[in-house]
Amino acid sequence: MSSILHNRQREILKTIVELYIKTGKPISSEDVLKNSNIKASSATIRNDMQKLQRLGYIYQQHSSGGRIPRDPALKIYFEMIKSTYNLTDTHIDIPKKYKFYDLNLMFQNLSEMLSNVLDGLVILEYPDSKYVFITRVVVSPLTETHSVITILTNLGLTISRTVEIYGLPPSKELEKFLNNGLVGKSFSSLFYILTASKSEVEDLRITNFLEIIENITHEFKRTRYLVNGLEKIISKTKTDLDAIETLASIIENDTIKEEFFKSLDFDNDISLFFGNDFNSKTLKNLAFLCTTYRLNSNPLGKILFITQKYCDYEKIYLLLKEYISRLSEIISKNF
Numbered sequence: 001m002s003s004i005l006h007n008r009q010r011e012i013l014k015t016i017v018e019l020y021i022k023t024g025k026p027i028s029s030e031d032v033l034k035n036s037n038i039k040a041s042s043a044t045i046r047n048d049m050q051k052l053q054r055l056g057y058i059y060q061q062h063s064s065g066g067r068i069p070r071d072p073a074l075k076i077y078f079e080m081i082k083s084t085y086n087l088t089d090t091h092i093d094i095p096k097k098y099k100f101y102d103l104n105l106m107f108q109n110l111s112e113m114l115s116n117v118l119d120g121l122v123i124l125e126y127p128d129s130k131y132v133f134i135t136r137v138v139v140s141p142l143t144e145t146h147s148v149i150t151i152l153t154n155l156g157l158t159i160s161r162t163v164e165i166y167g168l169p170p171s172k173e174l175e176k177f178l179n180n181g182l183v184g185k186s187f188s189s190l191f192y193i194l195t196a197s198k199s200e201v202e203d204l205r206i207t208n209f210l211e212i213i214e215n216i217t218h219e220f221k222r223t224r225y226l227v228n229g230l231e232k233i234i235s236k237t238k239t240d241l242d243a244i245e246t247l248a249s250i251i252e253n254d255t256i257k258e259e260f261f262k263s264l265d266f267d268n269d270i271s272l273f274f275g276n277d278f279n280s281k282t283l284k285n286l287a288f289l290c291t292t293y294r295l296n297s298n299p300l301g302k303i304l305f306i307t308q309k310y311c312d313y314e315k316i317y318l319l320l321k322e323y324i325s326r327l328s329e330i331i332s333k334n335f
Contacts, residue, residue, distance in 0.1 A: 004055070009048050010076070011038055013057055016049075017069045017077040021310045026066030071274045074287070074309065078272045081314050085321075103156040103331070107226055110327060111303075115229030118316050120307030121247070124226040125261055127155055127300040129187035132220070137182055139175035147171055149178070149216055153187075155295070155331065161216045167208060182213070187220055224258065227251050233286075236308055242282040243275075247306070266292045266299040270320055274309060285309050291320055294328040 005013070015036040016027045029045040032038065038045065049067055052058050057076070058067040069077075111122040136152040142162060150160040168174055182190070194214050230251060237243050250256050263278065265271070270291045275283025289305045303324060305316065 005052075005076075008038060008040060008044075009052060010080070011036060012045060012048050013052060013069070013073050014077055014080055016052075016058060016067055017073055020069055021312065024310070026061060026068050028066040031066065069310075071276060071309075074274075074313070075272055078313050078317070081317050082269060085318070102158070104158070106327070106330070110323060111226050111228040114303075114305065114319070114323065115232065118305060118307065118319060119229075119232050120305055120311075120316075121229040121233045122227070123251070123257065123304040123306070125301035125303070126220075126224055126226065127157070127295075129191065129220070130189075131155075131295055131298055131300055132157060132187045134182045134185055134187075134190070137175060137178040139171045139178065141171045147174070149212070151182070151216060155300075157220070159216055159220055163212050163215065168212075177209070178213075181209075187217060190217060191221060224254055233306060237285070240282075240285065243286060246280065246282040247286075261302055261304070264290045264302055264304070266302065268292065270317055272313075287311060289316060289320060291324050293324050293331065296332045300331070 012032055015032045015038070019027045019031055019035055029042050029049055032045050032049070033040075033042060040048075049058065052073075053060060053067065056070060057073040058069050060067055107124055107126070111124045115122045133154045134151055135154050138150045138152070140148045140150070142148050145164055145166060146162055147165050148160055148162050150158060152158055165171070165174070169177065185193075190213070194210060194217075230247065233247060234244055250260060260278075264273075267290065270289055273288040273290065275281070275286050275288075277288075285308065287307055287309045289307075291303050292299045292301070293303060294300055303320075305320060307316070
């Protein structure tokens with residue numbers, strides 16, 4: 001639909017969006033003239049704005065009032081921002097010297113930082129289990145009857161569990177057994193093996209081993225999302241209780257989150273959606289920006305940023321793009 005707009009109309013649309021985001025007030029043709037470099041008469045601007053309104057990009061609350069941008073206008077504006085910046089360039093000065101550290105901590109710090117800096121809600125999807133491989137298993141004696149089993153992965157994600165060792169071999173023997181059986185396997189293949197083996201194994205000792213492995217890996221299977229910043233949305237939309245309730249239901253229910261994330265494609269850049277794109281009237285005033293972090297060329301997971309529809313898209317785009325690009329670079333470099 002944007003291809004039918006000529007350059008002046010696109011510039012008018014851009015000006016309307018920027019001014020409305022800045023002021024929160026309907027924008028008139030005079031506002032457009034005063035705040036742009038468009039070389040045209042007021043009458044020409046008004047005619048173009050009438051066309052933009054007919055096409056559904058802007059609307060007028062009152063016949064004599066200014067215009068307010070609709071979702072399609074915001075999407076065109078967002079595409080303008082994206083096209084302004086070369087995808088391979090760095091536009092934010094962030095130190096590039098990285099230190100190897102726990103990826104769990106990196107995810108937590110990143111999601112908190114993005115939520116605070118961009119003042120919105122961040123939902124980070126943990127890595128796809130088919131790209132997470134077990135590299136080592138360590139069994140550490142804790143007491144006479146308990147040991148701590150730690151699973152290390154290629155991404156630096158670790159899982160530790162305390163287990164009762166009654167009826168199992170000594171720690172070193174158990175460690176050797178687990179390493180022989182688990183190292184090199186992805187978590188997705190391990191989940192499949194555990195599911196398929198339950199009904200086939202009759203040996204009690206093997207059953208105990210499988211139960212231990214299942215208990216250790218359960219946390220990775222269960223914890224699929226990291227959420228930060230719901231309170232920031234609540235503070236901005238406290239009069240919109242329906243939107244808050246819908247968001248809360250998404251955050252609290254992993255099944256709903258999973259279905260929601262399945263509807264989003266893995267994108268090399270950043271995609272913009274609104275509540276109406278998900279057929280949700282209660283979320284119509286919120287913007288959803290989705291991007292992907294990667295291990296080299298493999299998509300590991302998605303990051304969803306949620307904020308008010310009328311927001312600083314340029315700042316959000318630049319920060320999301322830069323930090324997620326750096327996250328992918330760190331993961332690809334260190335693991």
